Amino acid sequence: MSELGLCSRREADEWIAKGWVRVDGKVVSELGTKVTPSQKVTVERQAAAEQARRVTILINKPVGYVSGQAEDGYQPAVVLIKPENRWEEDRSPERFDRNHLRSLVPAGRLDIDSVGLLVLTQDGRVAKQLIGENTNVDxxxxxxxxxxxxxxxxxxxxxxxxxxxxxxxxxxxxxxxxxxxxxxxxxxxxxxxxxxxxxxxxxxxxxxxxxxxxxxGRVKLGNLPEGQWRYLSPDERF
Structure with a gap:
């Protein structure tokens, strides 16, 4: 499923556990099930709907924040994602929701002394595209x-x-x-x-x-102010 670009491996595990994956029309409930190239893998509509609700956020990370988990007393960049720090020129129609902070992970890191474009995403496809083994995004x-x-x-x-x-x-x-x-x-x-x-x-x-x-890739930091964030727009692609 991951190789087909349907989702990340983590998402595939979740979908299988929820009974949302079928092989040749039959529900697959066991992780690690072998599938041959001739078999057809399909997913239920609920999976696509859930995936569509997952957001990707761009932040201009300042010095002094770590990209991922808090470490050595330094805060993670995700703490900056709150309504008052949203860029006023964000053109995404997405409305801020606290659920957008759940399972939000950095797709690539910036060290604590570096600034600039940091991507935080709930979407496993985005994470795979940016930091997967075979990524070609510069x-x-x-x-x-x-x-x-x-x-x-x-x-x-x-x-x-x-x-x-x-x-x-x-x-x-x-x-x-x-x-x-x-x-x-x-x-x-x-x-x-x-x-x-x-x-x-x-x-x-x-x-x-x-x-x-x-x-x-094709996504630029642009005029996003330091310490502020915006949503990846529906028409933007890395």
């Missing part, structure tokens, strides 16, 4: 840096940031890295190892002094 960051050596970063080192660096014993996927202005780089990545950009910069003698995620 993410763009603006990174303010200082060169820790005399002079300016050589072009050869900039090329290494684009392709050629290794991390955790494996080569990094090709990236798109270019100068945005004299002290700011634009990074576009299709992977997200822990503190990857900061570690990449350290490898070529750069120190990161500011990092902001400005785009995930």
């Amino acid at each position: 993410k763009e960051y603006l990174v303010r840096v200082e060169y820790t050596k005399p002079g300016r970063l050589p072009d050869s080192e900039l090329q290494k940031l684009n392709h050629g660096l290794w991390m955790d014993g494996k080569p990094l996927l090709p990236a798109k890295v270019r100068w945005q202005n004299d002290d700011q780089l634009s990074f576009t990545l299709r992977e997200g190892k822990k503190r990857q950009i900061r570690r990449m910069c350290e490898m070529v003698g750069l120190r990161v002094v500011g990092l902001k995620r400005v785009r995930i």
Whole structure:
């Protein structure tokens, strides 16, 4: 079901437990049931209706908030999602409901010292698209840096940031890295190892002094103010 793009694996488990999944017309109630490619998997309308009610929220995360669970005394970004922090220019017709905070998980993380676009979703399909093993959704960051050596970063080192660096014993996927202005780089990545950009910069003698995620796929941070949030609109796709 997950491979067919019907739902996430977690949602599939929930739907099977509720009797909403059929194989060749027969209800499947046992998790892990084997299905052959020739068999037809269908789901009840209740599943689609429940999935349609699940929301995805975009927030401009400030420094000092963690993406997921609270840790080391720092609050999670989800605490900012309350009516008074909703962006007044949000064009989504969705009305805020406390149920929108249930099972809301980050689809990709930003470390505590970084700001910018953070996606929180109840929809397993969105989470899989953004952080699944085979994701091809790129993410763009603006990174303010200082060169820790005399002079300016050589072009050869900039090329290494684009392709050629290794991390955790494996080569990094090709990236798109270019100068945005004299002290700011634009990074576009299709992977997200822990503190990857900061570690990449350290490898070529750069120190990161500011990092902001400005785009995930086709969805941009835009003018969303820091600390405020909005719903992903029905017509938006990553």
